[in-house]
Structures are given as C-alpha cells and as structure tokens.
Amino acid sequence: MSKLKALIFGGRGFVGQHLELQLRDRYDVVAVGREVDIGCKSKLKECLKIIEPSLVVNLASLTTVAEAKANPVETVNTMVTGVSSILAALSDTNFRGSYLQVSSSEVYGRLSQNALPVNEDAEIRLDNLYSFAKYSGEALCQAAVPSSDFQINIVRPFTHIGRGQSNRFAVAYFADKIKEIANGRSPPVINVGNLEASRDFTDVRDVVVAYDRILHSKHTGKVYNVCSGREMKVREALNILLTLAQCSVEIVEDDSRVRDQLQDRIVGDFYKIKKELGWYAKYDLKSTLIEMMRSNRDASAVKS
Secondary structure (H helix, E strand, O other), X not given: OOOEEEEEEOOOOHXXXXXXXXXXXXXXXXXXXXXXXXXXXXXXXXXXXXXXXXXXXEOOOOOOHHHHHHOXXXXXXXXXXXXXXXXXXHHHOOOOOEEEEEOOHHHHOOOOHHHOOEOOOOOOOOOOHHHHHHHHHHHHHHHHHHHOOOEEEEEEEOOEEOOOOOOOOHHHHHHHHHHHHHOOOOOOEEEEOOOOOEEEOXXXXXXXXXXXXXXXXXXXXXXXXXXXXXXXXXXXXXXXXXXXXXXXXXXXXXXHHOOOOOOOEOOEOOHHHHHHHOXXXXXXXXXXHHHHHOOOHHHHHOOO
C-alpha cells in the first residue's frame, strides 16, 4: 500500500530537511524550493494536482529581518502573496488535509521585561518588514479558516538551532568557527555581536515534532508558540561550545554582527501547545550543541 504524501514548500532548507526526516516513515515527502513559484496560483495548482498531498507545510520565507529589509519585493511576494496563492490553490484543488503556516515569534516585536515569557495572546507589534509579512500570512490564514474544507493552523517558532543550520546564524557560526580553530584551520579569534542578549533556544528536532503534532491534530484556526521556555544568554551557548572543544580563543566584539532592533531578552510560553497537544522541548541545549559540533568531518573537535 502506497504512503500518503506530504508537501513542504520551502522544504530544501534547514528546517525542511529535519521535517522531512520526521515525516518520511509515514509519508512520501516532497520538498520543493524556488523551482515552484508560490506566488503563481496556476503553477501551484499544477503542483498540487500532481502530488495530491494530505499534508502541506509552508516554510517558504526569507530567513532574517535584515534579509527582508534588503529584499522588500521578494519578501512580500514570498511571504504574503505566496501564502494567499497557496491557500487559493488548495481550495481550488479540493484539498481536504492539514495545512500548517509557519510564522515567527518576531510578530511579538520588542517586549517589555514584564511581558515575558510571552504567550499567544500577547499584543502583536510589527516593527519591521519581516514581522509585517509573517503576520500578514497569519491574517490570510485566519481569514480563510471559516470557508475552508481543510485544517489551517499557524505556528510561531522561537529561535531554533541544530545540525545543518547556516552559519549566518550566531550559534551555528560559533560552532563552525570553533571547529575550524580546533582543527588548526583558523586563528583562535571569534568575532561576536551582543553576547549578553538572551534567547529561547529550541532544538530543531523538537521543533519538527511540534509541527508533526499540529498537522495531525483535529484543530483548525489555532496559533501555537513553539519554544523551550528556557532562557539562555548567547554567551553561555558560546562558552559551552568552547568547553566541548576544549578550545581557548580571543573574543572580539564586532559591530557588524549586532542585529538592528535587537531585543535583550526573549523567552516564550509553551503552555498552550503542551496542554492541547502534549508537546514540550525534550533536548537540552548542551546535547543540541554537541550534535552541531559532531555534524560533519570536524567531529574530532568535540572532546570526550
């Protein structure tokens, strides 16, 4: 008996690869990237008619606030028009399965300290194009829920890290740089941004389990935070990586690595998804960082 099919838009990236691993024992997973223009409803309908998926996940997005700011037209085409086109194409092709829209915790904007940990009922503050586009995608989904014959749910992930992440992101950059230093391929210097900022880090393997639970729930029109609920300074993550590699380095502050509009503290509340779906993050940060350090030929950099 053939498996049902799952379709992941934006599925060739970091999270998409892990989600494919999570689903592939039960589904034939089709992960598509830029070869499918999600802004074109007719192309999407062709794709959906060929694949006939039971699950659809939309991961297609620019990946950072800075990238969205630098590419405003692409941001709107991908993250707003793309969502509208996907929803319309699903409706036109009589999709009856489960659709998951991946938004972002960025929609909460800059939070006061007494607003933490932040839950799904918090005020939305759209202070950059990225968050505006993400929330516009959410709004399109919520508007479609009453008239749709398929499930539509939304997830707001917080910072997630793990094996295979691009070193454009701080923790992955630290891990790659430390491996280079430990193996003698780079001088013992690491350029850093704001190490005192704290983040809610979640292992990507936990994140995709959350997506799986939501896709297979009976709910529709729901919004869930996906986060660990554990707050950690970026400096602590760097120190764990250095300890794992038994590596001594010079830390150099680099203004170019400090993000605009940086929030000093971010931590989420996962009570809703735990109560309704039984999900919570199981991997601790140290085990995630070990996995990142052992993820390629530089595994020797991790000292036992």
